[in-house]
Amino acid sequence: MTEKINLMEYTGHIANMLPKGILLNTNADKFNSMVIGWGNIGTTWNMSTFVAYVRENRYTKGCIDKTGEFSVSIPIDAPDPDINKICGWKSGRDIDKVNEAGLTVCEPVALNTPGIKEYPLTLECRVLHKCEIDLSQLPEEIREKMYPQDVEGTYPMANRDTHTVYTAQIVEAYIIK
Numbered sequence: 001m002t003e004k005i006n007l008m009e010y011t012g013h014i015a016n017m018l019p020k021g022i023l024l025n026t027n028a029d030k031f032n033s034m035v036i037g038w039g040n041i042g043t044t045w046n047m048s049t050f051v052a053y054v055r056e057n058r059y060t061k062g063c064i065d066k067t068g069e070f071s072v073s074i075p076i077d078a079p080d081p082d083i084n085k086i087c088g089w090k091s092g093r094d095i096d097k098v099n100e101a102g103l104t105v106c107e108p109v110a111l112n113t114p115g116i117k118e119y120p121l122t123l124e125c126r127v128l129h130k131c132e133i134d135l136s137q138l139p140e141e142i143r144e145k146m147y148p149q150d151v152e153g154t155y156p157m158a159n160r161d162t163h164t165v166y167t168a169q170i171v172e173a174y175i176i177k
């Protein structure tokens with residue numbers, strides 16, 4: 001069961017949870033969740049939007065590109081360290097995160113990407129626009145710290161890969177009960 005929410009009442013909570021690690025879910029060939037610590041919630045083109053930053057080598061990137069959508073799952077209290085360890089350090093290319101992290105996948109309401117019961121605050125998002133960050137346009141200190149060119153793109157943390165910035169319309173916002 002889901003309970004529709006007034007998104008504006010939760011933007012502060014979502015912004016607060018983001019740096020601790022929330023989940024971006026995709027449902028291309030299978031359901032997969034990856035931890036994200038960067039993102040923006042707000043208004044673009046007169047729509048409620050969520051903006052996600054996904055590095056080139058993440059399994060998640062190909063999944064978003066294939067389906068044009070994702071969901072975002074946010075904990076009510078605090079992120080679960082076990083979920084963070086698996087979904088933030090292992091790739092859906094190599095493992096089934098639903099089994100390994102013990103995720104309970106719940107039927108989506110409007111799109112085709114489910115949310116999860118463990119992080120019940122859910123946003124269903126339809127991608128409107130994507131673009132790559134041009135590293136040459138960044139201040140040097142950010143480029144060096146966030147995009148170290150001697151670190152392979154397969155590394156789960158900062159590496160040489162740029163981010164694709166996905167701006168997505170929040171089509172549904174609800175809490176899984």
Ligand SMILES: Cc1cc2nc3c(=O)[nH]c(=O)nc-3n(C[C@H](O)[C@H](O)[C@H](O)COP(=O)(O)O)c2cc1C
Nearest residue numbers: 021035036037038054055059060088090091092156
């Ligand atoms: C706290 C935390 C925040 C993260 N934030 C991001 C992010 O915003 N963007 C990103 O591309 N990767 C981020 N990652 C790394 C991915 O979660 C990690 O590489 C994951 O294994 C990718 O999964 P996938 O290959 O199944 O897509 C973060 C990891 C952690 C632990």
